[in-house]
Amino acid sequence: MSAPLLSVENLSISYRSEEGAVQALRHATLEARAGEAIGIVGESGCGKSTLASALINLLARNARVTSGGVMFGGRDILSLNDREKRSLRGRHIAMIFQDPMTSFNPVLTIGEQLIDFQDQRGNMPRSEKKVRAAAMLRQVGISDPSRCLDRYVHELSGGMRQRAAIAAALLMTPEVLVADEPTTALDVTMEAQIIHLLRELRRDYNGAIIIVTHHLGLVGELCDRVYVMYAGEVVEEGSTDDVYHNPRHPYTRALIACDPANIHEQTPVLPTIPGRLPDLVNPPLGCSFAARCPQATGRCQSVTPPYVEVGPRHAARCHEAAP
Ligand SMILES: Nc1ncnc2c1ncn2[C@@H]1O[C@H](COP(=O)(O)OP(=O)(O)O)[C@@H](O)[C@H]1O
Ligand SMILES: [Mg+2]
Numbered sequence: 001m002s003a004p005l006l007s008v009e010n011l012s013i014s015y016r017s018e019e020g021a022v023q024a025l026r027h028a029t030l031e032a033r034a035g036e037a038i039g040i041v042g043e044s045g046c047g048k049s050t051l052a053s054a055l056i057n058l059l060a061r062n063a064r065v066t067s068g069g070v071m072f073g074g075r076d077i078l079s080l081n082d083r084e085k086r087s088l089r090g091r092h093i094a095m096i097f098q099d100p101m102t103s104f105n106p107v108l109t110i111g112e113q114l115i116d117f118q119d120q121r122g123n124m125p126r127s128e129k130k131v132r133a134a135a136m137l138r139q140v141g142i143s144d145p146s147r148c149l150d151r152y153v154h155e156l157s158g159g160m161r162q163r164a165a166i167a168a169a170l171l172m173t174p175e176v177l178v179a180d181e182p183t184t185a186l187d188v189t190m191e192a193q194i195i196h197l198l199r200e201l202r203r204d205y206n207g208a209i210i211i212v213t214h215h216l217g218l219v220g221e222l223c224d225r226v227y228v229m230y231a232g233e234v235v236e237e238g239s240t241d242d243v244y245h246n247p248r249h250p251y252t253r254a255l256i257a258c259d260p261a262n263i264h265e266q267t268p269v270l271p272t273i274p275g276r277l278p279d280l281v282n283p284p285l286g287c288s289f290a291a292r293c294p295q296a297t298g299r300c301q302s303v304t305p306p307y308v309e310v311g312p313r314h315a316a317r318c319h320e321a322a323p
Contacts, residue, residue: 004031010068020281032208039219042229094174098181100161104153111149159190231288238314248316
């Protein structure tokens with residue numbers, strides 16, 4: 001098996017807040033290999049975006065790394081200086097955000113920006129960069145690329161904007177592509193189209209793709225491996241097949257049970273996992289999921305569960321999963 005292209009090692013991140021330090025990410029570990037698509041799933045507030053932003057070193061101002069790092073190309077990217085950070089972003093690791101407006105400057109045309117995003121191709125003439133930009137727009141399904149190039153971001157529909165943002169990321173030919181909830185802001189039809197597009201791109205992309213989503217179907221369609229997050233921790237990881245068909249953490253089982261795709265009866269309200277996320281300023285002593293877990297025992301309330309291997313490259317943070 002190839003060495004990981006990017007690896008997150010024992011990463012903990014907290015945010016300063018009036019209530020105290022919000023422990024948004026606790027001892028997270030993740031590996032992405034070339035050619036692999038990785039999914040990160042979990043309810044809102046579980047730390048997915050915190051992890052994704054660490055992958056490109058784009059942490060919020062009030063964030064603090066309290067342990068570990070993100071290794072890429074033999075270095076911890078969280079310790080880069082500003083100049084090194086700028087050269088990392090885009091060229092080596094690119095991000096697609098939930099809101100594609102964030103990817104573009106409102107006062108420049110899409111074309112100007114898609115040309116500028118190729119600045120690593122220093123001696124290529126602008127006209128050639130423009131041709132590349134148009135070709136990429138066509139590849140992401142924009143049928144009239146030259147018209148799109150002349151537009152401003154607010155003149156595009158939501159779906160078009162996200163396509164253009166994906167084109168922008170790909171033009172930089174990054175080794176790692178991180179997408180944080182790339183379809184959440186879109187309606188169902190657009191979402192299906194973007195999933196289809198990502199699946200096609202996956203086929204010819206040699207880098208690693210990391211997709212953050214609360215949409216399990218998206219991971220099922222696109223990803224080789226999945227990491228399940230709960231309350232700032234990775235609670236299960238494995239091949240998408242193993243995790244979906246043989247989930248070993250009760251939280252993973254609960255997520256799957258609540259997935260609309262698995263609800264066959266007509267219901268006016270979709271089920272959710274009963275209970276709430278724990279307070280991340282004072283995370284619980286034992287298992288973070290214990291208060292909501294149907295199988296929890298006394299031990300789960302007081303003893304932190306180990307992260308145990310339950311199969312080849314399949315692990316879960318649960319006392320019950322331990323062999
Ligand atoms: N800049 C911030 N300042 C304070 N708390 C934050 C900040 N960003 C995120 N959080 C908190 O950190 C936790 C994890 O958030 P986030 O990583 O956005 O989760 P997700 O993407 O899974 O919804 C949440 O409790 C959230 O409220
Ligand atoms: Mg998020």
